[in-house]
Amino acid sequence: MYTVRQIADALGVEAQGELDLCILRAAEPQDAGPDDLAMATSPKYADGLAAGGARVALLWEGADWQALGLKAAIFATRPRMAMSGVTVLLDQGQGFSTGIHPSAVIDPAAKLADDVSVGPMTVIAAGAKIGKGSVIGPHCFIGMDVELGPEAQLREMVSIGARAKIGARFRAQPGARIGGDGFFFVTPPGSGAGNVRKTLGDQGDAKPQSWLRIHSLGAITIGDDVEIGCNCTIDNGTIRDTEIGSGTKLDNLVHVGHNTRIGRDCLLCGQSGISGSVDIGNNVVLGGQCGVGDNLFVGDGAIAAGGSKILSNVPAGRVVMGYPAVKMETHTDMYKVQRRLPRLMRDLDALKKAVFK
Structure with missing residues (x-):
């Protein structure tokens, strides 16, 4: 529970009205009750406030909070940034118990720092090192010689393979798998796929032939403040490690192939798939269901729209779209032409008939 004043101070923003009112939860405007903070961050949510019962709202700058029937208001310069701060304050967590659960199996050679919690x-x-203040949820697996930095938070059923090195404040959502073997196979003579x-x-x-496994001798290296979504899979490197830079965030169902290097502060949205040996720069954004072919380079600051399939190198700063991915403006022009094709064909048929006559 926080007062309006405490929330505003934590966000570093202005508040007006009855600043000692207490807030229990955040809610959408139409669903908010008297103890909720209504998240009405733009004028389009004003009608929702009238439908709900909130006394306090997070509002856009310049909003007339008294005309909206509120007793207090917090004003957001950047609404989404303010929402981030509100969710940090009001997050009730997962309710995992503290300490080491008696059903946990911890090798005597593992080293757990102070204040580590381990779920059932x-x-x-053996050889795993868990940093101070980390919370390991139920049914997790942390492999041999893994190094997990301080303040990690692993939700239920997260699995980390041997020798992974992970920095501070790592977050992994349920079902994430860090450090599976790479999908790397070869045929004795050249294969049809290779040709x-x-x-x-x-x-x-x-000729048809069997595939021979190439084992993954590398592991995974992950920087600080990285977050991994539900059911993500990150493959070990073949010889060197697969790498993910500090601040990078992976959405649910993202796959990162062997030997791939991802830079700092990248955003990989749901169901994106990165092939092996891809080099992704810093601050790259891949929209949902993007695919990147193997052995490619994606430069710093590049953005790929959802569903894009990257089959060639992408220079720094470029915005791409489509399959195969091209400059977004080029794809837009191609799409416009494609939509005109039925009309062009009708015009062509009319011209042919006129010529034949």
Whole structure:
């Protein structure tokens, strides 16, 4: 529970009205009750405030809070930034118990720093090092010689493979798998897939044959303040480590292939897939369901719209879209032309008929 004054002070923003009113929860305007903070961060939410019962709201700058029937208001210069701060304050957590649960299996050779909590049925292998203040949820697995930095938060059923090195304040959502073997196989003679890669279509005289495993000798290196979504999969490197830079965030169901290097403060949205040996720069954004072919480079600050399939290198700062991904303005022009095709075909048919007559 926080007062309006405490919330405003924590956000570093202005508040007006009855600043000692207490807030229990955040809510959407139409659903808010008298103890809720209504998140009405733009004028389009004003009607929702009238439908709800909030006494206090997070409002856009310049809003007439008294005309909206409120007893107090907090004003947000940047609403989404303010929302971030509010959610930090009001997050009630997952309710994991503190301390080491008696059903957890912790190897005697593992080292846990102060204030580490380990949930039920979790396994921590020999040589693992868990940083101070970390919370390991139930049914997690932390492999041999893993190094996990301070203040990590692992939700239920997170799995981290051997020798991974992870920085401070790491967050992993349920079902994330860090450090599976890379999808790396080879055939004794050249394969049809390999020939197609070279010729862009011709399989040559390759015969059907079995695939031989190439083992993953590398591991995973992850920087500070990285967050991994539900059911993400990050493959070990083949020889060197797969790397994810500090501040990078992965949404649910993102796959990162072996040997890939991802820079700092990148954002990879849901169901994106990164092939092996890709080099992604800093501050790159990949929209949902993007794909990146193997051995490619994506430069600093590049942005790929949702559904884009990147099949060639992307220079720094470029915005791309489509399959194959091209400059967004080029894709837009191509799409406009594509939509005109039925009309162009009708015009062509009319011209053909006129010529034949």
